[in-house]
Amino acid sequence: MALKKLKTADPHIKGLAALVSGPNSILYHKEDLIAYDCDGFTLHKHLPKAVVFPKDTEEVAKLVTYCSENGLPFLARGAGTGLSGGAIPINGEVIISLVRMKRLLSVDLENRRAVVEPGFVNLKLTNSISDKGYYYAPDPSSQYCCTIGGNVAENAGGAHCLKYGVTTNHILGLEVVLPNGDIIEIGPNGIPDAPGYDLLGLLTGSEGTLGIVTKITVRILKNPEAKQTVLAYFDRVEDGSQAVSDIISKGIVPAALEMMDKIAIEGVEAAAFPVGHPKDIEALLLIEVDGISAGIEEQINQILDVCRARNVREVKVARDELERGRWWANRKTGFGAMGAISPDYLVQDGVIPRSRLPEVLNRINEISAEYGLRIANIFHAGDGNLHPLVLFDARIPGETEKALKAGSECLKACADAGGSITGEHGVGIEKKEEMRFVFNDDEIIAQSSIREVFNPHNLLNAGKLFPSPGRCVEIKTELKAQQEVIGS
Amino acid sequence: MALKKLKTADPHIKGLAALVSGPNSILYHKEDLIAYDCDGFTLHKHLPKAVVFPKDTEEVAKLVTYCSENGLPFLARGAGTGLSGGAIPINGEVIISLVRMKRLLSVDLENRRAVVEPGFVNLKLTNSISDKGYYYAPDPSSQYCCTIGGNVAENAGGAHCLKYGVTTNHILGLEVVLPNGDIIEIGPNGIPDAPGYDLLGLLTGSEGTLGIVTKITVRILKNPEAKQTVLAYFDRVEDGSQAVSDIISKGIVPAALEMMDKIAIEGVEAAAFPVGHPKDIEALLLIEVDGISAGIEEQINQILDVCRARNVREVKVARDELERGRWWANRKTGFGAMGAISPDYLVQDGVIPRSRLPEVLNRINEISAEYGLRIANIFHAGDGNLHPLVLFDARIPGETEKALKAGSECLKACADAGGSITGEHGVGIEKKEEMRFVFNDDEIIAQSSIREVFNPHNLLNAGKLFPSPGRCVEIKTELKAQQEVIGS
Numbered sequence: 011m012a013l014k015k016l017k018t019a020d021p022h023i024k025g026l027a028a029l030v031s032g033p034n035s036i037l038y039h040k041e042d043l044i045a046y047d048c049d050g051f052t053l054h055k056h057l058p059k060a061v062v063f064p065k066d067t068e069e070v071a072k073l074v075t076y077c078s079e080n081g082l083p084f085l086a087r088g089a090g091t092g093l094s095g096g097a098i099p100i101n102g103e104v105i106i107s108l109v110r111m112k113r114l115l116s117v118d119l120e121n122r123r124a125v126v127e128p129g130f131v132n133l134k135l136t137n138s139i140s141d142k143g144y145y146y147a148p149d150p151s152s153q154y155c156c157t158i159g160g161n162v163a164e165n166a167g168g169a170h171c172l173k174y175g176v177t178t179n180h181i182l183g184l185e186v187v188l189p190n191g192d193i194i195e196i197g198p199n200g201i202p203d204a205p206g207y208d209l210l211g212l213l214t215g216s217e218g219t220l221g222i223v224t225k226i227t228v229r230i231l232k233n234p235e236a237k238q239t240v241l242a243y244f245d246r247v248e249d250g251s252q253a254v255s256d257i258i259s260k261g262i263v264p265a266a267l268e269m270m271d272k273i274a275i276e277g278v279e280a281a282a283f284p285v286g287h288p289k290d291i292e293a294l295l296l297i298e299v300d301g302i303s304a305g306i307e308e309q310i311n312q313i314l315d316v317c318r319a320r321n322v323r324e325v326k327v328a329r330d331e332l333e334r335g336r337w338w339a340n341r342k343t344g345f346g347a348m349g350a351i352s353p354d355y356l357v358q359d360g361v362i363p364r365s366r367l368p369e370v371l372n373r374i375n376e377i378s379a380e381y382g383l384r385i386a387n388i389f390h391a392g393d394g395n396l397h398p399l400v401l402f403d404a405r406i407p408g409e410t411e412k413a414l415k416a417g418s419e420c421l422k423a424c425a426d427a428g429g430s431i432t433g434e435h436g437v438g439i440e441k442k443e444e445m446r447f448v449f450n451d452d453e454i455i456a457q458s459s460i461r462e463v464f465n466p467h468n469l470l471n472a473g474k475l476f477p478s479p480g481r482c483v484e485i486k487t488e489l490k491a492q493q494e495v496i497g498s
Numbered sequence: 499m500a501l502k503k504l505k506t507a508d509p510h511i512k513g514l515a516a517l518v519s520g521p522n523s524i525l526y527h528k529e530d531l532i533a534y535d536c537d538g539f540t541l542h543k544h545l546p547k548a549v550v551f552p553k554d555t556e557e558v559a560k561l562v563t564y565c566s567e568n569g570l571p572f573l574a575r576g577a578g579t580g581l582s583g584g585a586i587p588i589n590g591e592v593i594i595s596l597v598r599m600k601r602l603l604s605v606d607l608e609n610r611r612a613v614v615e616p617g618f619v620n621l622k623l624t625n626s627i628s629d630k631g632y633y634y635a636p637d638p639s640s641q642y643c644c645t646i647g648g649n650v651a652e653n654a655g656g657a658h659c660l661k662y663g664v665t666t667n668h669i670l671g672l673e674v675v676l677p678n679g680d681i682i683e684i685g686p687n688g689i690p691d692a693p694g695y696d697l698l699g700l701l702t703g704s705e706g707t708l709g710i711v712t713k714i715t716v717r718i719l720k721n722p723e724a725k726q727t728v729l730a731y732f733d734r735v736e737d738g739s740q741a742v743s744d745i746i747s748k749g750i751v752p753a754a755l756e757m758m759d760k761i762a763i764e765g766v767e768a769a770a771f772p773v774g775h776p777k778d779i780e781a782l783l784l785i786e787v788d789g790i791s792a793g794i795e796e797q798i799n800q801i802l803d804v805c806r807a808r809n810v811r812e813v814k815v816a817r818d819e820l821e822r823g824r825w826w827a828n829r830k831t832g833f834g835a836m837g838a839i840s841p842d843y844l845v846q847d848g849v850i851p852r853s854r855l856p857e858v859l860n861r862i863n864e865i866s867a868e869y870g871l872r873i874a875n876i877f878h879a880g881d882g883n884l885h886p887l888v889l890f891d892a893r894i895p896g897e898t899e900k901a902l903k904a905g906s907e908c909l910k911a912c913a914d915a916g917g918s919i920t921g922e923h924g925v926g927i928e929k930k931e932e933m934r935f936v937f938n939d940d941e942i943i944a945q946s947s948i949r950e951v952f953n954p955h956n957l958l959n960a961g962k963l964f965p966s967p968g969r970c971v972e973i974k975t976e977l978k979a980q981q982e983v984i985g986s
Contacts, residue, residue: 118851120743120747120851120852120853121851121852121853143749165696178696178699179667188940188944192940192944193940194938194940194941194944195941196941196944204918204936205918205919205920205924205925205929205933205936206925206933206937206942206945206963206964207700207703207704207708207945207948207949208653208666208696208699208700208702208703208704209944209945210699211666211696211698211699211700212695212696212699212700212948214696215695215696216695216696220695232747232749233749234749235749255608258610259607259608259720261631261720261721261722261723301789301793302793302796302797303796304792304793304795304796305789305790305792305793307792308790308791308792309790363606363608363609364608364609365608365609430692430693431693432693436693437693437694441693445693445694448692448693449694450682452676452680452681452682453682453683453684454694456676456680456682456684456697456952457694457695457697459951459952460695460700460948460951461695462951463947463948463950463951464944475694476694
């Protein structure tokens with residue numbers, strides 16, 4: 011941009027501004043930077059040094075090279091909807107915003123793929139191809155505004171990932187700017203199962219710590235011939251949980267199998283998209299099956315039978331697309347809906363083996379009682395991806411810390427049940443320490459050493475994802491030295 | 499093992515033997531080692547230093563530590579059925595054979611997983627759980643003898659990977675011995691989408707260059723309620739290719755969609771499992787659909803309609819499981835069947851976008867004519883994974899080299915069509931140079947630098963997978979230096 015307009019003496023702001031074209035391509039005044047001090051994880055706030063808006067891959071590469079050569083910490087940001095703080099500039103980073111790189115570059119229906127820039131909004135892809143009978147499967151609840159670049163960074167999931175898999179299952183190729191400024195293409199030409207190491211899988215879900223994705227080839231799918239959606243109300247959580255297991259063990263793979271508990275239902279019914287769920291039930295299931303028409307009815311009948319055998323109070327099939335859409339809007343705005351019944355909430359994201367659902371839900375109830383905080387549960391029951399929502403009031407001194415602790419205990423319960431600490435929201439800064447629930451030091455070192463290869467100066471999105479690997483290395487070196495003394 | 503039995507003065511043989519328990523747990527005589535001088539890629543042969551047979555993870559870790567500390571090159575081997583030479587000891591490696599680690603450790607039907615040791619044979623898993631209605635999806639043609647550890651190393655595919663995905667889509671967790679002797683678990687507790695980097699994806703398909711897998715948690719699937727198999731004979735390859743595209747574009751995802759051309763049919767009909775395919779057709783398709791019964795018939799009718807619209811000569815549905823089994827045995831032994839019509843053959847493994855099938859098959863015909871060598875085609879048409887089989891006679895001087903060149907040109911044709919050089923057989927030593935068809939120097943460096951992290955002394959399976967990365971780095975350094983001179 012035109013340098014003469016800049017009102018700063020900072021040479022780095024001038025240096026960065028010279029690398030991005032067009033008007034308004036850099037922000038550096040404090041009042042502009044405040045909008046970038048956090049993402050969807052709002053409990054930590056830090057101002058970036060600047061926010062730059064490159065228009066293409068070359069500008070991204072120039073910015074990265076500039077930051078690397080000048081020792082400036084930097085990170086990439088999409089729509090900023092991430093829930094674990096991955097885009098928070100905790101080191102006063104230069105934020106490389108990808109929102110100007112928002113084009114749909116090509117659609118190849120015959121080979122079922124599309125190429126998008128990272129700032130392209132998730133739902134726009136389906137909207138762009140639905141008239142031709144195609145769609146993009148990963149559907150995080152934020153899909154109306156989150157970007158596909160951000161989805162790649164976090165390996166985003168969504169309600170329909172039970173049948174169709176998470177983002178990594180739909181990425182065929184990436185163009186990436188590495189922290190040294192090199193531009194590489196992986197998943198050559200959008201062919202999956204590329205030879206060599208699976209960099210595609212490694213980059214997807216690496217939470218913006220290995221490189222900046224500048225182009226994405228995604229798989230697109232043909233719309234299923236038919237879909238049907240079932241809503242089932244249960245008086246006991248155990249019956250709902252058991253119905254989930256029963257459906258899966260019949261060999262049915264629903265497109266989606268969602269569960270909400272009583273507090274969650276209270277929230278969604280008090281918010282923008284109420285649909286009249288009874289407020290005295292303990293659990294509801296939202297179950298969708300899709301595929302060729304001939305098979306759907308049989309599956310739906312099996313699902314209805316399962317629900318009845320598990321004492322369902324009421325079970326119904328969506329009358330039409332309108333009703334289906336209303337049920338989904340009610341579900342998909344569920345996190346935000348908590349704002350209608352609580353001043354603040356913290357969403358967690360644990361994964362458990364499906365069979366441990368009842369016991370982990372019981373443990374979450376105990377945690378709720380121990381901390382004196384209500385915890386709502388809205389989750390992808392089919393794949394065991396829980397979302398406990400800890401409700402709290404940040405105005406009450408100490409309650410934020412209590413909520414964080416309660417959330418962490420929920421993750422511990424998941425890990426102890428043979429599960430994991432995140433299914434789709436990522437680790438970011440939020441769950442760094444909880445990584446120790448699932449990985450030992452060797453495992454953390456094996457991972458973080460990969461980061462060092464890509465990112466030897468640790469300037470790209472530093473301090474995220476891993477609990478102090480340096481400390482692990484120290485411990486290990488100490489241990490080895492001790493063993494040698496003992497062995498000698 | 500008991501050291502006194504060893505008839506060698508080699509201190510390393512003694513050192514290794516001391517680390518493995520039980521009788522016959524080390525081979526070191528030349529006549530024993532000959533059986534290990536190559537794998538399924540037989541054009542290069544090298545003797546290993548020794549072959550050791552650890553019984554458990556701890557013994558593997560001890561062997562790895564010993565090799566690392568003593569500077570001995572080493573590699574892991576399963577059944578040795580790999581087709582790209584990944585298990586060939588080109589540096590006189592110590593081979594760590596995993597065939598004694600062949601237990602099925604646990605089956606968890608409720609959560610749909612099983613845990614196996616790496617030497618467990620692929621097909622045995624399905625055989626162990628089929629009576630309960632479950633199976634393991636990846637089905638390489640060698641599944642009756644190949645091991646799941648080898649499948650992980652090569653990210654093996656198979657006929658049914660069109661619908662169900664390749665090995666990486668079915669691996670939930672791994673225990674791995676790293677080259678430094680550390681034992682790590684990834685995909686904690688078999689939960690997919692683990693936090694942190696996707697080491698599971700990185701290790702799967704890394705061709706034994708990053709670590710040695712000692713335990714594998716796999717996903718198991720419920721048997722489909724029904725399956726139907728169609729055989730279609732075409733007088734023109736183009737019609738067969740077009741039928742493939744038509745089936746996919748109807749939104750049908752067959753479980754398998756295989757194609758064989760005229761020479762391949764000549765081979766399979768002359769070999770162990772002939773089924774009476776007409777020898778004057780140009781192409782056949784073997785198409786299988788599975789799922790719930792209600793949907794199958796409609797899909798089969800659509801497939802029959804597509805074939806008829808594309809001038810099929812004859813199309814039929816398998817009468818029963820027996821006929822279906824015979825068709826599959828005929829197909830799955832197709833590579834070996836080439837031995838019935840040619841003294842030698844070289845199987846290649848390219849991937850192309852499905853829409854480029856007719857033109858790439860034409861190009862393969864041209865290559866066949868240019869080199870004066872017959873090329874049969876047996877392949878996974880549904881996912882564009884070609885297997886050109888170059889027929890040759892190694893006794894004719896120069897013909898092996900000609901076959902290798904023709905094979906390489908087939909891969910070039912795939913890469914030029916926007917495809918890749920391997921779908922499921924791996925790179926190994928066979929296709930190292932062909933990596934340059936799909937990756938530039940930066941891309942090769944990005945991959946090979948990961949290897950250096952895991953394997954800093956380059957003792958584990960060195961010289962495989964990448965074309966001399968050292969040379970790439972040199973080139974890059976030279977280029978940078980030149981640019982600096984020009985820029986100054």
